[in-house]
Amino acid sequence: MAMKVNISERVLHFKQPAGTSRGVYTERRIWLVNVSDGEAVGVGECAPLLDLSCDAMEPAVYNKVLRGFCDQVEQTGEIPYEEMRDYPSMLFGLETAMMDVRSKKADRKGILFDTPFARGEQGITINGLVWMGNHEEMLQRMEEKLKLGFRCVKLKVGAIDFDQELDLVKRIRERFSYHEVELRLDANGGFRPDEALYKLELLSQYAIHSIEQPIKQKQWAMMAELCRESPLPIALDEELIGISDPDAKRQMLRIIKPRYIVLKPSLHGGMMGCREWIEIAKDEGIGSWITSALESNIGLNAIAQFCSEVYGENIKMPQGLGTGQLFTDNIPMPLEIRGDKLWISKNS
Numbered sequence: 001m002a003m004k005v006n007i008s009e010r011v012l013h014f015k016q017p018a019g020t021s022r023g024v025y026t027e028r029r030i031w032l033v034n035v036s037d038g039e040a041v042g043v044g045e046c047a048p049l050l051d052l053s054c055d056a057m058e059p060a061v062y063n064k065v066l067r068g069f070c071d072q073v074e075q076t077g078e079i080p081y082e083e084m085r086d087y088p089s090m091l092f093g094l095e096t097a098m099m100d101v102r103s104k105k106a107d108r109k110g111i112l113f114d115t116p117f118a119r120g121e122q123g124i125t126i127n128g129l130v131w132m133g134n135h136e137e138m139l140q141r142m143e144e145k146l147k148l149g150f151r152c153v154k155l156k157v158g159a160i161d162f163d164q165e166l167d168l169v170k171r172i173r174e175r176f177s178y179h180e181v182e183l184r185l186d187a188n189g190g191f192r193p194d195e196a197l198y199k200l201e202l203l204s205q206y207a208i209h210s211i212e213q214p215i216k217q218k219q220w221a222m223m224a225e226l227c228r229e230s231p232l233p234i235a236l237d238e239e240l241i242g243i244s245d246p247d248a249k250r251q252m253l254r255i256i257k258p259r260y261i262v263l264k265p266s267l268h269g270g271m272m273g274c275r276e277w278i279e280i281a282k283d284e285g286i287g288s289w290i291t292s293a294l295e296s297n298i299g300l301n302a303i304a305q306f307c308s309e310v311y312g313e314n315i316k317m318p319q320g321l322g323t324g325q326l327f328t329d330n331i332p333m334p335l336e337i338r339g340d341k342l343w344i345s346k347n348s
């Protein structure tokens with residue numbers, strides 16, 4: 001029987017306004033794609049990030065473009081992968097929905113990738129996220145994360161006064177040694193090119209694991225210089241947005257030579273594109289981890305299962321999958337965080 005693909009638009013509401021590198025969000029528009037082949041229905045989430053995704057558009061336009069790809073799926077029964085390279089959020093949604101249909105037909109409901117994580121036998125270690133605040137607030141939030149069991153915490157920097165941020169990192173390190181907690185930083189492009197190296201040198205005193213995107217993307221020569229000179233390992237994130245061709249991916253990594261890349265399927269080429277990124281990076285001696293990007297539980301579930309599939313037994317680094325409890329009206333899924341691990345619960 002021929003495939004039918006339906007699209008439904010939804011607006012999710014944040015429990016607390018979410019500050020990102022591109023401003024503060026109070027709500028979040030997503031598109032759910034339901035793929036049916038007459039026997040089973042699979043669902044996937046398309047969740048572009050306003051002003052950040054390369055395929056963010058006016059809702060009406062987004063809907064129309066997505067509909068076009070869904071029509072192709074209906075006609076051919078296949079995802080038009082090559083045509084969808086520049087539409088990562090749409091591709092990720094369709095990839096998820098197609099895998100979901102297959103899993104339901106094979107009577108392994110909910111298992112997109114057959115891994116110990118997807119079967120509920122193993123958790124994935126994740127990092128905790130601590131938002132910037134004043135000294136007391138931040139130390140308290142750190143304490144809370146450690147009490148919950150987190151051993152890797154990510155801090156956003158580059159937003160408030162740098163001396164204050166440096167002082168906070170110093171105080172956190174005075175209180176928690178690097179044996180107790182791995183600190184990752186994310187600057188979201190917040191440092192000016194002329195001051196970035198100096199700031200990285202100062203931050204490197206405090207045993208920091210890595211810093212994401214110290215300067216804004218598309219300054220390859222400058223970023224390459226930072227990666228060469230910085231005592232603090234650099235991870236690229238926003239830099240990967242919009243680079244969809246495999247040769248271009250390799251070229252960028254060869255020029256910049258970062259220590260790590262951070263992958264988000266909704267932003268960085270869907271699961272197909274992220275798989276390519278991971279393989280090319282590995283070839284070039286560059287590490288990677290995966291993070292979610294404010295998706296609902298539908299997307300988070302698929303990202304986490306994908307993560308368990310691509311890294312398999314080698315999944316040692318904490319992943320950024322802890323953003324599941326953000327919305328007042330999230331879509332229920334059997335996901336839970338126990339200690340510092342994300343799990344699929346078995347008995348639901």
Ligand SMILES: [Mg+2]
Nearest residue numbers: 186212237262
């Ligand atoms: Mg980042």
